[in-house]
Amino acid sequence: MGGWGEFIAAGLLFLASHAIPSMPQLKSGFVRVLGRRGWTLSFALLSTVLFFWLIFAAGRAPYVELWPQTAWARWLVNIAMPVAILLGSFGVAAPNPFAFEGRAMGFDPSRPGIAGLTRQPLLWAILIWSGAHLIANGDLAHVILFGGSGLFTLMGMRMIEARKRRLRGAEEWRRLVAHTGLVPGTALISGRWRPRGLPAALRLAIALAIWAALYHLHPVVIGVSPRP
Incomplete structure (x- = not known):
């Protein structure tokens, strides 16, 4: 996958991941499984990975x-x-x-x-x-x-x-x-x-x-x- 398709996919996944904290039931489920510290570290890692993917995808998009x-x-x-x-x-x-x-x-x-x-x-x-x-x-x-x-x-x-x-x-x-x-x-x-x-x-x-x-x-x- 490349071009605009990759850039759009990366952007949508990044936005979707940041909707999780605004969903109390979904967030509490992750906290129950991972613990509060585990949830914080996991979310930070996921956000970082998706954000770097978005940056790289922007560089590969058509100029x-x-x-x-x-x-x-x-x-x-x-x-x-x-x-x-x-x-x-x-x-x-x-x-x-x-x-x-x-x-x-x-x-x-x-x-x-x-x-x-x-x-x-x-x-x-x-x-x-x-x-x-x-x-x-x-x-x-x-x-x-x-x-x-x-x-x-x-x-x-x-x-x-x-x-x-x-x-x-x-x-x-x-x-x-x-x-x-x-x-x-x-x-x-x-x-x-x-x-x-x-x-x-x-x-x-x-x-x-x-x-x-x-x-x-x-x-x-x-x-x-x-x-x-």
């Missing part, structure tokens, strides 16, 4: 140019990616009860950490990644891939925020988010949050390693050099 690639757009990707990687590295497993990649334990509303910059760091990382790549890749398959990914991320952000607010209740939600922001930097600009202490050296090192790996492996894995 239909909507706008040409430009040097400045490739520079934009190279500037945006370190920002996205930093957000993801500081967001995963950080004390942050608002995001699916965070953990509730250890969160202090008066010192919210990464949630002070944004309550959804990983989703913003994905949005920055997809937005920058959308501008740089003007063929139809990649416009669908990156545009759809960005739209999917925005919808997911809205759904997560609404669900967390509903579960916490209005008063508790206001207390928890007092020194945080959804859009990156809004709490900093408004003065509701100030970073305290030095950035975690381990997370910075992880971000640097991920960026270096992605930059150097991009031509091998994706088949396209990220250099402008």
Whole structure:
């Protein structure tokens, strides 16, 4: 299977897999069989595999140019990616009860950490990644891939925020988010949050390693050099 057929199949399976968490009975069945940790790891692995398949399928789809690639757009990707990687590295497993990649334990509303910059760091990382790549890749398959990914991320952000607010209740939600922001930097600009202490050296090192790996492996894995 190849061409548009593979791309459509990969996209449909990716979307179908992400419908599972919104089906309580189906999800609870998986949790019963796999355990909560097993379900989380299995879903993360499935999502990753399907997402990479979707990326590769987009590269194999027929090339239909909507706008040409430009040097400045490739520079934009190279500037945006370190920002996205930093957000993801500081967001995963950080004390942050608002995001699916965070953990509730250890969160202090008066010192919210990464949630002070944004309550959804990983989703913003994905949005920055997809937005920058959308501008740089003007063929139809990649416009669908990156545009759809960005739209999917925005919808997911809205759904997560609404669900967390509903579960916490209005008063508790206001207390928890007092020194945080959804859009990156809004709490900093408004003065509701100030970073305290030095950035975690381990997370910075992880971000640097991920960026270096992605930059150097991009031509091998994706088949396209990220250099402008």
